[in-house]
Amino acid sequence: MLPAELFHPGSVAVVGASRNPEKVGNGVFANLVQAGFPGKIYGVNPAGGELFGHPLYPSIDAIPGAVDLGVFVVPPATVLEGIPRLAAKGMRAGIVISAGFKEIGGAGVALERSLREAAASAGVRVLGPNCLGLIDTHASLNVSFSRGTPPRGFISFFSQSGALCTAVLDWAIGRNVGFSKFVSLGNKADVSESDILEFLADDPSTRVILGYVESIDDGRRFLRAARNVTPRKPVIVVKAGSTAAGARAASSHTGSLAGSDRAYAAAFRQGGVLRAGTLEDLFDLALGFSMQPLPRGDRLLIVTNAGGPGILAADTASLLGIPLAGVSASLRERILPALPPTASLANPVDIIGDARADRYRTVLSALRDEPSVDAVLVLLTPQAMTEPEETARATVSLLAGSGKTVFASFLGEATVASSRRILSDGGVPNYPVPERAVRTLSAMLRYSRIRAAGGPGEEEPPSIRPENAERLVSCALAAGRRALGEEESRGILEAYGFTFPRHAFADTSAAAVAAYRAMGCASAVMKIVSPQILHKTDVGGVRLGLRGEEDVARAFMEITSSVRRLAPSAWIAGVSIQEMVTGGRELIVGMSRDPQFGPLLMFGLGGIYVEVLKDVSFRVAPVSRRDAEEMVREIRAWPLLAAYRGREPADEEAIVESLIRVSRLSCDFPEIQELDINPLLVLPKGKGIRAIDCRMTIAEAP
Incomplete structure (x- = not known):
């Protein structure tokens, strides 16, 4: 847990406070003073003197009182010396703004390791290094070198990028959007995004959490933290670096497809985190979530003075699966007298380009208590007769407190600038184009579903026998093997309740014929068995639909000859004879280990x-039943698993x-x-599945 002193200190010391206005230490100290911090402020500078009405002390030891929070704007070596000295004065949290650590490589990596060790030894939690600092508007605390402090509000933001x-x-200052906390993580030597998320979960002055991350060091901890907070507060994150940076080469289908960003996307979905594609x-989402209540339902009504917007x-709503509310008979009766004959009473409700504020006011007044509408989007294009400011005031006054989720899109710039400010001050988010408003509503609807679903729990599957799998894995590791054979992989999966077709191993043509005869099946499959x-199929190692002993003998010769020709270095152990199962759909279930x-x-x-279609879905284990159901229905080919054209589901x-x-x-x-x-054959409803082929790679557990 983070100490409360990081955000709510009683006293702050800035080590490196400078009278030179071009120095970062000057900006940090100025922000701290100008924010109106009510506690004790200590500046440390070897030259002493005074800065912004506060004395500067020549050393940490000269500080006359206790220190809760230390801020370092000095070279790395001085930071390492200062941490234990400030800890001796009671410091429980530190912020290292200084650069010159891990980000420069070489000696900087060792310095950051020493920083982490010094902080741990002193019992101090450290934010940074190489960070912008921290702001908490509710504590009147600004220990950053930012330009200004945003208005007080209930949005908190953490970022791996100071810029x-x-x-x-x-943006917040320019749009007058209130924020609670800004946290610049920097190099994350100690305090991470998971620490911040855990703290903000119970922070009463935070209602919406925003984040920017480039990497998450402990992904499983982040997922746990997200699952804890998202049923109570929305978490919206921009994840940069969406290429497969850090992903390792893997030989299996799963490993080659499961790039790093797939894991992040899966974890965000499971944790209830909303991923923003762009800044x-x-x-946009910050405005919607901070200004408006969550929608009670998904029925949207659009009011506009122009058909095009x-x-x-409406197009965007349709693409996102948001239904347009029907215009009820009672609503029609209330608004019809105020509209010209050319107005449209469909949805969008087009009140025509000459609409003044009173026409908007009549329609919005009728919508206030309309039970068939959950969300309202008010559109306005500036025309000669338009009254943007009065229309904005009508939107705010008539829909405030209605319980409906309200958005506006007053299109244009110069003519609508003041009306946008009226909307913002009144708690109605305004978007430059209507599509962005609808996308924000879509995100709020997604979060409403996340919140209603609650926290997912892990499922404990029946009929597992881990001790059988333990023996097979241990024997393979003892033999120094990384790739398990099909027989071993099959045994492990059978221990976890998987069913395979009848099968047998054969290392000669005669043994293959005998195995086929013993199985007594109508049709069989033969596959090469080789750990390499x-x-x-790439080496001609599979034959299907074998229907007699001659077919089996011929298949053995063809398979072994093909493998010797196409994979001459591979050791051929033999072949596997399997009963051929027909009538199912071929699927793949796989697993790879992501570093985070x-x-x-x-x-x-x-x-x-x-590998051709790449129509796959991912989730981080352990999965809940809901996770698994979503995985199945997420792929584009899911309709093929349902009943169609006479095929059973x-x-x-x-x-x-x-x-x-x-x-x-x-x-x-x-x-x-x-x-x-692969393939995992799924049979018609009620008949189960059959694992046809499988493979695994293993290594000593970390």
């Missing part, structure tokens, strides 16, 4: 299509159960690095 902090600050989206808003061959988030499950179309419950089982397996055995069940 992004300054941009958001400038513009972040700003109304159509654009991962993709059997741990086991990452994958689901999608199987067989050879997974697939056994979706069995698919969900298989995902939960793989989730448990991946959590039980950190030694398993990658896993593919």
